[in-house]
Amino acid sequence: MSKVTTMQDAVRDLVRDGDTVAIEGFTHLICFAAGHEIIRQRRRDLTLARMTPDVVYDQMIGAGVASKLIFSWMGNPGVGNLHAVRRRIEKADPEPLEIEEYSHFGMVCRYMAGAANLPFFPIRSYYESDIPTVNPKIVPMTSPYDPNDEVYVVPPLKPDVAIVAAQRADAEGDTQIWGLLGCQKEVAFAARKVIVVVEEVVEESTIRQDPNRTVIPGAVVDAVVEEPFSCHPSFTQGYYDRDNAFYLEWDRIAKDPATLEAWYDEWVYGLGNHREYVEKFGDAYWDRLRPTPAPSGEVDYGRYA
């Protein structure tokens, strides 16, 4: 059964006010187009989860869609601060933002526990750190096998909705990723509903030709959206480069609330969908972000008939 739909319909049908939503992707494959659509549909009171809240969550939190953030590192990578998020945390401007923070390994293992249906996940971290003192969900536990071995445990994270960008999927949602994997697999298995957003919807036979590259099976996917350049200014390995100039530019945009409002009007509310966003930048812009080819070598799975 085909799960192919549009971003508008996927967000309208699957993302509800008050939901816990995770748009994952570690630098790579961050679905900005989904963030923009959630802003455009004016969702409210979301809990946003993500290891690295970067520009996509600055955009969403600045637009007022969220009341809480669960994370392990916030910032504009290689550039500096998230101004809209910081205004809310430091000055409750225009309203407070609740935070719940972990380390990277803690966040990864929250998704692992969620995906594997475990009550908690033990890790060797947080020793002699102040992080557990500000997050009571990070709890020390003695090994049942060694009274001298202490770990910390973190609880499962099962988002209501995970939004995962990828290079390609078939119509059922069997999804293939190459390059940095982030937590795309873990968050997809942990979430109750999954939206996969791809550069290309491909035939099932293309997926079956290289099954080791399948990261997420259609069994856990609810919607498949074909949306070229959906990760801009993040990147899709082999399709387009990270737009580092935009990350720098965002620092200027988000610093001043009036400039930020004007950006939303021009680039989110003023556009109907991501295709219009892509067209607004123009072909020459995207051509500059295209890498030269570096194809993988082929392997032979062998045929055993």
Add this chain to the structure above:
Amino acid sequence: MSTDVARDIGYSKSEIMIAASARQLAGVKNCFVGVGLPNIVCNLSQRTVTPELQLVYESGVYGARPERLPLSIGDPTLATGSTAITSMFELFAFYLQAGLIDVAFLGGAQIDRHGNLNTTVIGDYANPKVRLPGSGGACEIAIHAKQILVIMRQAQRSFVERLDFRTSPGHSGDPAHDAARGWHGSGPTSVVTDLGTYAFDAATGEMTLVTLHPGVTLDDVRANMGWEPRVAEELGETPPPTPEELRLIREELDPLGVYTK
């Protein structure tokens, strides 16, 4: 030391920090790399004293061979041509937590005399004056990497008597306690700043000034830290960057001067 003085002697503060740090990686196999200066340090070291260096990035890349200077730890140039790309769980669990990482670089907004680091908040956690990025992987890196090298510019507000928040543990000040921790990590072994280099005293776990950069005085150091520094009995001078190190930094690693101006 003013920037102008540094220019007169033929290199910038960043360049001597990079060169001094790169030499410390001699003999290292697996190095956990951060973005910015550590990234240039590791790439310089790979081209000079430690060609076998495997660059490991928390984004899940093992054995990166970047063809351009990565502007983030998840730059696509790190993926293409690398030895392996792992899930983030594997990277943190199998590589870091299991003890495969020899050296990692950390920095922060604040460091104390024992090498504890704050990357979380300035001021009170609930009512922050400045909200910083948070741990990322730093907390577990500090615990599991066998050695931690710190690169930070020195100032009163960053080299502090007391941290506002301890994100990543360093030495406790009690070596017997540190030895009993059972961690892979032995904590910070070196701090390289724009003024000098420090090691950590074996008996007290305290940051100890080992060399001053050329043209820097002990008073310059004192003016830029929040405690009275412990100084090695034989205080040396940091060797300046060699012409070849400067050529690699300026022509190959950071030709636009993004990190080294």
